[in-house]
Amino acid sequence: MQRSAIKAWFLVHKWTSLVCTLFLLLLCVTGLPLVFGEEIAHLSEPHVDNPQPQAAHRNLDEQVRTAVAQYPGNVPLFVGWDWDGHTVYVNTGTEPATPPPQMKTALLDASSGEVLPAPQFNEGVMYFLYRLHTDLFLGLPGMLFMGAMGLLFAVAIISGLVLYGPFMRRQRFGTLRTGRSRRLAWLDLHNVIGVVTLGWALVVGITGAINTIAKPLETAWQSQQLGEFAARYAGQPRPTTLASLQAAVDTARAAEPGMRPAFVSFPGTGYSGDHHYGVFMQGNTPLTERLYRPVLIDAGTGELTAQPQLPTYMSVLLLSQPLHFGDYGKLPLKILWALLDLLTIAVLVSGLYLWFKRGSTEARVTEIERAEKTGGAA
Structure with a gap:
């Protein structure tokens, strides 16, 4: 990939990630209990122990x-x-x-x-989390805003794949370069978890954006x-x-x-x-x-x-x-959704760490360019 293209994709990934990260953290944290919303609701709802046949309703x-x-x-x-x-x-x-x-x-x-x-x-805690997750208590404007954050998240995922995909293909899956610097290890962790959650994150981000309209x-x-x-x-x-x-x-x-x-x-x-x-x-x-x-x-x-x-x-x-919310496969799928949600939180947190430990844009572009050419000797 040419240097100008790398720089353009890097800026897209950087700014789409920065703009949506805090809101995505909010969505992931509030979404975790909502995945089990039906099960939590049933804990407080009565259940008829000896139901009569449907005809007797x-x-x-x-x-x-x-x-x-x-x-x-x-x-x-x-x-x-x-x-x-x-x-x-x-x-x-x-x-x-x-x-x-x-x-x-x-x-x-x-x-x-x-x-x-x-x-x-x-009423109650679950309703509070639901409103916070869907519209920030702002009604339709808040819902559309959260939908825009979901679309930015999808763009951040795609741009990250474009940047680091060629490099990740040259490495054994799960490689963490821990012998050189803490930042490099965090970068590898960020990329590996990002790849693991890639498909799920796109599905959840896009369906979330659809739900907001x-x-x-x-x-x-x-x-x-x-x-x-x-x-x-x-x-x-x-x-x-x-x-x-x-x-x-x-x-x-x-x-x-x-x-x-x-x-x-x-x-x-x-x-x-x-x-x-x-x-x-x-x-x-x-x-x-x-x-x-x-x-x-x-x-x-x-x-x-x-x-x-x-x-x-x-x-x-x-x-x-x-x-x-993973509500098609009952509890097993919901547990999988929850685990992937936790991994996505790890991606977001590691992304924030990498931003705080960032170098200049030119240095990062050079690092990505070298990694693509050498297969990880960045």
Whole structure:
């Protein structure tokens, strides 16, 4: 590689790394417990020990009335199922457009309808870490900023591979040159761990960046696909008396046999317009349970309106969200994700050490140039 190219790539690697490193450390540290978020949540959530068959599940309309009674003055917003825990959750708010941080959650036994202790999803340490990880408590601007840091991280990885890839190929894997200087040993450690985590870091960085644009993508989908059906109800007020929720879910089941309901959105929540229940169906495998199939049920009449297909960009989003946290292979994959997260923290810390012990740019470029030519005699 020519000296001018080495210098250009070195500057790209240097500055993209410096700009994103502190934020990446924050993401790695907060992301570590979030990888096990489901397991941690289950420690504080009740589990039905002797569940009855699915057919014996209590009528959903009764469950919603029971849930709303826990928060007088609220209205139902979402109903969802934890099929493993055999429970039903109901999110409520003071109005249909209540933002998630202000929602209240009721949890019920799916069979008996008994009200269970319900830790609120928008409270506690895990929620604090989640907000810090996703948007720095700044909403969409913070989310987009963190997404930009993820893209810078990807550029730093690629530029590092371009710079040190030729040199690493000449060395036995795992070589640490400890006999010359501490900085050189740290450089080798930085490069070796970087190679080990290369694929994972790119996947997590890119999926993280995709996840940060979830809200704009959801808004686009709602305005495009749902807007088409909402136009049929132009000028009509939102129904004040709703059709049976249980009947709506049964209709959706019949329309999508072989799938099960994941959650239902009520009219006005933004997921199904002002005139529909949105029954979001899912498959039964680790992959298909992430690809929702919406079924729109007229909330006034209970009749099936449409089964819109999710656009490709929404499918990519839905698949990238669990991949970011290693949520496809259950606990073994999550443990692997956690180990790679720790190794990435080591890469970031060693990178900071190398920057503090840096020489001039020209000296570093000369060092890289010599290493490429001599196979490590830098």
